[in-house]
Amino acid sequence: MYEQISHSLLNEILDELKPEIRRQNLRHFYTRLGANFYAIHSLFDQLYGNREDFRQKIIELVEVLASRYIERAPELEQIDMARERDHNWFLSEEWVGMALYADGFAGSLKGIKKHLPYIQELGVNMVHIMPMLVCPEHASDGGYAVSDFRDIDPRTGSLKDLVKVANALRKRGILLTLDVVVNHTSNEHQWAKRAREGDKKYQDYYHVFPDRDIPDMFEETMPEVFPESAPGNFTFDEQMNQWVMTVFNTFQWDLNYSNPAVFIEMVDIILYWANRGADIVRLDAVAYLWKKIGTACQNEREAHLILQMMKDCCQVTAPGVLFIAEAIVEPFEITKYFGEDAVIAKECEIAYNATFMALLWDAVATKNARLLNQGLLSLPDKLNRATWLNYVRCHDDIGLGFDNLDIKKAGYEPVPHRKFLFDYLTGAHETSNSRGHPFGLNQKTGDARISGSLASLVGLETAIENEDEAGVDRAIRLILLLHGLILSFGGIPLIYYGDEVGTVNDYSFKDDEHKAGDSRWIHRPRMDWERTEKRHQRGTVENLIFDGLKKLIGVRKTIPAFADFNNRQLINVENEHLFVFLRNHPEKPGEMLLVVANFDSRPQYLDLSDLSKQLRVHGASLKDLASGESPVVHRQHLVIPPYRFYWLTDQ
Ligand code: GLC
Numbered sequence: 001m002y003e004q005i006s007h008s009l010l011n012e013i014l015d016e017l018k019p020e021i022r023r024q025n026l027r028h029f030y031t032r033l034g035a036n037f038y039a040i041h042s043l044f045d046q047l048y049g050n051r052e053d054f055r056q057k058i059i060e061l062v063e064v065l066a067s068r069y070i071e072r073a074p075e076l077e078q079i080d081m082a083r084e085r086d087h088n089w090f091l092s093e094e095w096v097g098m099a100l101y102a103d104g105f106a107g108s109l110k111g112i113k114k115h116l117p118y119i120q121e122l123g124v125n126m127v128h129i130m131p132m133l134v135c136p137e138h139a140s141d142g143g144y145a146v147s148d149f150r151d152i153d154p155r156t157g158s159l160k161d162l163v164k165v166a167n168a169l170r171k172r173g174i175l176l177t178l179d180v181v182v183n184h185t186s187n188e189h190q191w192a193k194r195a196r197e198g199d200k201k202y203q204d205y206y207h208v209f210p211d212r213d214i215p216d217m218f219e220e221t222m223p224e225v226f227p228e229s230a231p232g233n234f235t236f237d238e239q240m241n242q243w244v245m246t247v248f249n250t251f252q253w254d255l256n257y258s259n260p261a262v263f264i265e266m267v268d269i270i271l272y273w274a275n276r277g278a279d280i281v282r283l284d285a286v287a288y289l290w291k292k293i294g295t296a297c298q299n300e301r302e303a304h305l306i307l308q309m310m311k312d313c314c315q316v317t318a319p320g321v322l323f324i325a326e327a328i329v330e331p332f333e334i335t336k337y338f339g340e341d342a343v344i345a346k347e348c349e350i351a352y353n354a355t356f357m358a359l360l361w362d363a364v365a366t367k368n369a370r371l372l373n374q375g376l377l378s379l380p381d382k383l384n385r386a387t388w389l390n391y392v393r394c395h396d397d398i399g400l401g402f403d404n405l406d407i408k409k410a411g412y413e414p415v416p417h418r419k420f421l422f423d424y425l426t427g428a429h430e431t432s433n434s435r436g437h438p439f440g441l442n443q444k445t446g447d448a449r450i451s452g453s454l455a456s457l458v459g460l461e462t463a464i465e466n467e468d469e470a471g472v473d474r475a476i477r478l479i480l481l482l483h484g485l486i487l488s489f490g491g492i493p494l495i496y497y498g499d500e501v502g503t504v505n506d507y508s509f510k511d512d513e514h515k516a517g518d519s520r521w522i523h524r525p526r527m528d529w530e531r532t533e534k535r536h537q538r539g540t541v542e543n544l545i546f547d548g549l550k551k552l553i554g555v556r557k558t559i560p561a562f563a564d565f566n567n568r569q570l571i572n573v574e575n576e577h578l579f580v581f582l583r584n585h586p587e588k589p590g591e592m593l594l595v596v597a598n599f600d601s602r603p604q605y606l607d608l609s610d611l612s613k614q615l616r617v618h619g620a621s622l623k624d625l626a627s628g629e630s631p632v633v634h635r636q637h638l639v640i641p642p643y644r645f646y647w648l649t650d651q
Helices: 004-016 027-048 054-071 072-086 102-106 109-114 116-122 161-173 189-198 213-219 260-275 301-317 331-338 353-366 372-377 406-409 413-423 460-465 468-490 507-511 519-524 530-536 541-556 610-615
Strands: 097-100 126-129 147-150 175-180 184-186 232-235 243-244 253-255 279-282 321-327 350-352 387-390 437-439 449-453 491-494 568-570 578-584 591-597 604-607 622-624 638-640 643-651
Touching: 004 054, 004 507, 027 054, 027 260, 027 301, 027 449, 054 260, 054 301, 097 102, 097 175, 102 109, 102 643, 109 116, 109 126, 109 161, 116 541, 126 279, 126 491, 147 161, 147 260, 161 321, 175 260, 175 350, 213 232, 213 243, 213 468, 243 253, 260 279, 260 301, 279 301, 301 321, 301 331, 321 331, 331 353, 353 372, 353 387, 353 413, 353 468, 387 468, 387 578, 406 413, 437 519, 449 519, 460 468, 468 491, 468 568, 468 591, 468 643, 507 519, 530 541, 578 604, 591 638, 638 643
Parallel strands: 097 126, 097 491, 126 175, 175 279, 279 321, 321 350, 350 387, 387 491
Antiparallel strands: 184 253, 232 243, 437 449, 568 578, 578 591, 591 643, 604 638, 622 643
16 A cells, blocks of 8 residues: 555665665565555554654664565575465465474484475475474473574574475475464573663563562453463562563563564564575464553454564565464454454464364264354354464363353353363263373363373273273274364364374373473373384274375365365254364365264264255265265265264265
8 A cells, every 4th residue: 555654754764774785686575565564664653653763663674674585595585476476375275284393203303304204105295393492491381482583402403404404395395384482582582681680671672570560460360371380470580670571481581562672573583484494484372462451461452463563574575474373262362363354364374273173172072063063153254365274282282262152052051061071081081081181270260271192182092001992993083083174174284293193192291390390291292203113004003093194184185175265164963963064166166075073972874855955965976085985875864983074075
C-alpha cells in the first residue's frame, strides 16, 4: 500500500543507509521493502511511536533487513523467488515432517547427516531439528534456555556442521525447520549477564523490578506455566538485587518487547538462521510475547502485532521462509496466530494444532469421538494459505485444554471428565494400560498435564512387559490409527522421532538431578539404532509400525485431496465410536475421500445409506487407499474393525 508519511520516511531512510549497504545491488530487496514498508512502519509506530528514538530504531531495523539480505546466498534467493511464484507450495500433500533432537536422534549434527537415508526411507521430507544452541548444561529446558542465539552447543556440533546438514537436506529435497526462542533467554545469555552487572541498556531487555510491587500486581492475573518446578512468574536475582520476570523456569528470563531494540535483535536472529538454510522457523512460545498488568499476559493484541511485524520483515529479506507458531492456547486463540484480517497468513503460515492433538487423546481414552467432533467445531476456520502442523506427540506434555462448554456438550462434566482422562493416560484407571506420567500438577487450579511416549501412552510398554500379544496388537493399531488421522486431516503431519519404531518411555531422566523434576524428559529418547534395524524383520513391533507408517506416508503423497485448502468437512454420524470426515480434491470438487476411524475396541459399523445420498458413496465400490483393500460392507453397513481407519474412495 502507498501512503505518503511512510513513503517519504522510507525515502529518507534509504538515503541515510550506511554507504556499504547503498553500494549493493538491492533490486529485489527494494521492491519487497516498498511493498511491506507501510505495514512495518504502521506496526512499529503502534508499538514504539511514542519513543524519542523511534526514527533511529526504524533505520536500524531497515539496516538489519538490508544487511541480512546482502548476506543471503544466491541459492537461497533462488528458492525465495521460486516460492514467491508457487506461493501455495507448503499446502501440498507432499510434505511430511519429523521433529527430533540432534543428540537424541543421532548423537550430534554430524550423526543426522549419517541417518538421512533412514529419514528418507520413511518418506519424511521436513525435519525439525529441535534447539541445539548454546545452553547451560544443567539449566537448558531441553534447549529452550538459550545463552547464545548464534552458535551451536559444542556437545551437538558446530555451525559448520549445521550448514552442512542444511545443504545435505536441501540436496535431498528435505525442508529444514529450526527454532528461534523469541520469548526469553537463558540467565546465562550475554544480555542477562550484562543486565546483572548493572548495565541499564540490557536491564531494559528484560522485565526487571526493584521490589515486589509490580510483580505482585502481575501475579494477580498471571497463570503459572511450570507450577511444580518453577512456581510464580518472577525470580529474585541476587547480583542485580532486583526481581526479573521468568514465566517459564527461573533460569529463563522473559524478553521485553516494549523495547524496540529487543524486536530488532530478534528479527536479526531469525534472519541469521534463515540465511543458514532454515526453510521454516519455529517461533517458540509466541503467545507470551507481550506482558500487561491485569491480564494473563498471553495472547495479547501486541503479541500479534509483533508477529505481524516479524513476518513483514522476513518477507523483505527472506520471503521463502515460513513461520510456525508454537502457541498452545485455546482453539479460538490458536487460529489468530495465522493473522486475522487477511486471506494470506499475516503472522505465521503454520501453527501447531494442539486442539486436534489433545482431542485425539480424549478419543483414545474414551474410545469414542464425541468430544473430538464437538471440540473441532470450536476450532475456527483458518485463513487460506495457512496450514496446521498436526501431531500426536511432541517433546512437550499433553495439556487437556478443552473448552468446558464442549466437554458438557459432549455429555460429560468437566471436572470428573478431566480426572478420568488424567487417570486413564497415567494408567491409574482400571481399564487402562497406559504409562503416562503426571506433569505440571497445579494444586491451586487442579490442572494436570501428562508426559509419556506415544508407545507407552497407548499401552505398548505394558503389553510387551506382560507378553500380552493382543495388547501389543492393539497398541500398534492405535499408533497407526493416530498417524492415519494426522496424515489425512489437512496440514503438515509431524511425526515425533522414535514413534516410528514404537519407542517406549525412557526413565533414565530420574537419575539426573537436573532433569528429575521435569517428566517431559521421559519422552525425549536416545534412538537405539540397533533396535531400529528390527524394522527389516517381518512381524516385529518395529517392522509393523515403521512399515505401516511408511506405506501411509507414501499413499498420502499421492492423494491431492489431502492437500490443505480448507477442503475438509466433518461428518456427523450416529455411531459415537467413529470419527468421520470428508476431504475434497482442491481442484476437482467431485473427487472425494472419506476418512473413517474407529476408536473402539470392538468392530463398529457405519450406515452408508444416509451417507450415500449426501456423498454419493456406494458400498459396493469402496476402496480403502490406506490398505489397498476393499472394506467389508454388509447390507449397506460399512464394517470397521477395532482401532482401524479407512481412507475410502469410490473406485
Ligand atoms: C515451548 C517449548 C517448551 C519449552 C517452553 C519454554 O513451549 O516447546 O519445551 O519448555 O517453550 O521455552
